Amino acid sequence: MNFPAFRAIGLLIAQLFACSAALAAPAEAPAMWKNGRWFDGTQFVKRTMYSTQAGLLTTRKPPKVGRTVDLQGKYVVPAYGDAHTHIIGDEDQLDAKIAAFLREGIFYAKNPNAIPDFLTPKMRSMINRKDSIDVVFANGGLTGSGAHPAPLHDNLADRGLLQGLGRADMPGRAYHIIDDEDDLAASWPKILAGKPDFIKVFLNGGTRLRLGSEAGTKAGISPAMLKSIIRRAHDAGLRVMAHVETADDFAAAVEAGVDETAHLPHFGPRGARENAAAYTITPEVAAQAGARGVTVIGTASVLQRMHGAEWPEEARTSVAALHRKNIALLRQHGVRIAIGSDGMGGETGIPTAAGEAAYFYTYGLADNLDLLRMWSVVTPQTIFPDRKIGKLEEGYEANFLALDGDPLADPKNLHRIGLRVKGGAVLALDGGTAAD
Numbered sequence: 001m002n003f004p005a006f007r008a009i010g011l012l013i014a015q016l017f018a019c020s021a022a023l024a025a026p027a028e029a030p031a032m033w034k035n036g037r038w039f040d041g042t043q044f045v046k047r048t049m050y051s052t053q054a055g056l057l058t059t060r061k062p063p064k065v066g067r068t069v070d071l072q073g074k075y076v077v078p079a080y081g082d083a084h085t086h087i088i089g090d091e092d093q094l095d096a097k098i099a100a101f102l103r104e105g106i107f108y109a110k111n112p113n114a115i116p117d118f119l120t121p122k123m124r125s126m127i128n129r130k131d132s133i134d135v136v137f138a139n140g141g142l143t144g145s146g147a148h149p150a151p152l153h154d155n156l157a158d159r160g161l162l163q164g165l166g167r168a169d170m171p172g173r174a175y176h177i178i179d180d181e182d183d184l185a186a187s188w189p190k191i192l193a194g195k196p197d198f199i200k201v202f203l204n205g206g207t208r209l210r211l212g213s214e215a216g217t218k219a220g221i222s223p224a225m226l227k228s229i230i231r232r233a234h235d236a237g238l239r240v241m242a243h244v245e246t247a248d249d250f251a252a253a254v255e256a257g258v259d260e261t262a263h264l265p266h267f268g269p270r271g272a273r274e275n276a277a278a279y280t281i282t283p284e285v286a287a288q289a290g291a292r293g294v295t296v297i298g299t300a301s302v303l304q305r306m307h308g309a310e311w312p313e314e315a316r317t318s319v320a321a322l323h324r325k326n327i328a329l330l331r332q333h334g335v336r337i338a339i340g341s342d343g344m345g346g347e348t349g350i351p352t353a354a355g356e357a358a359y360f361y362t363y364g365l366a367d368n369l370d371l372l373r374m375w376s377v378v379t380p381q382t383i384f385p386d387r388k389i390g391k392l393e394e395g396y397e398a399n400f401l402a403l404d405g406d407p408l409a410d411p412k413n414l415h416r417i418g419l420r421v422k423g424g425a426v427l428a429l430d431g432g433t434a435a436d
């Protein structure tokens with residue numbers, strides 16, 4: 001037997017075993033969760049809650065309670081999410097990445113630009129299950145000729161960093177070039193055939209700003225094409241997330257009817273200092289975003305995380321001040337803000353939404369209550385809008401964290417996680433097993 005065949009059979013056996021183990025796993029015993037302070041969306045309330053055999057929360061005591069867990073006065077919040085990460089997108093160190101996410105209380109993740117070839121059956125078998133994180137993928141995003149993320153992926157392919165895929169493999173995989181209706185008509189069947197969980201489009205006004213108007217199509221998807229894409233996506237039951245760079249991009253995305261933006265307008269110190277108007281959202285657009293129910297994924301910390309080592313403190317604070325201004329305006333108009341890291345491969349360590357949340361409280365981008373809602377309510381719900389998550393109420397999934405301190409008193413307590421519970425089971429890294 002040659003080695004690859006042996007490996008293939010081994011994998012098959014492992015999959016069969018995993019499958020039968022899942023089928024044979026004992027049904028979850030209903031549990032009583034006592035002495036917890038439960039977040040009700042505004043405050044913490046002392047109460048006893050139960051989880052059912054199906055892993056759902058209930059206030060009514062099930063007929064047979066198999067377990068009682070004493071939460072010892074801890075602060076119970078819905079599990080967190082990372083609404084913008086590229087870290088979960090292949091098999092590479094996936095175990096360690098899943099462990100890092102769970103350790104930080106992040107149960108849900110959204111990858112807005114993945115290469116479908118890397119989402120292998122093995123990779124898929126490690127996520128979207130009870131003892132792991134739940135992830136959705138956009139596959140390759142839609143952009144204009146020569147525009148982000150095409151040059152980035154072409155460059156990674158040239159450098160041999162994409163598992164044997166070359167530059168010629170990138171179009172149709174890492175991205176789809178959509179300059180006009182003909183491109184869209186030709187690419188759309190292939191895009192749908194990849195079974196994306198949602199659609200990602202790129203508006204790259206920052207490129208136009210840097211290079212001048214001659215950048216032309218490098219600015220990504222045109223406003224007219226954006227409307228056509230959204231119409232097709234919504235007809236197919238898919239939500240649309242737009243990468244935006246400038247306030248004009250943001251306005252175009254909102255006007256065209258996107259469901260989410262992948263970023264706030266984002267900029268470095270020079271943008272904040274010399275070009276603040278180009279990155280400042282207007283009240284009219286904020287009002288429109290609020291009225292249309294757009295969710296804005298912050299990723300406010302990404303540039304500082306990648307380049308901030310070279311920034312003087314004055315630069316950090318001027319960038320943060322512009323974010324604070326945009327967020328305050330959006331919140332004033334009821335726009336939902338989600339927490340997303342924009343974590344990428346090749347960064348130091350495993351960047352997650354925990355760093356983005358810390359950036360929010362370090363620079364005062366949201367008050368403690370709003371930040372808790374953003375991370376534990378808005379973020380899970382924008383990743384899985386059809387699931388009952390992000391609330392600790394009757395019939396919602398019993399996916400929660402028990403914090404050792406009050407996050408409304410000190411946001412650092414968001415990270416002091418004493419217990420992680422998914423589907424009513426204490427996660428193994430807390431000393432339990434997925435089946436207990």
Ligand SMILES: [Zn+2]
Binds near residue numbers: 086342
């Ligand atoms: Zn990204």
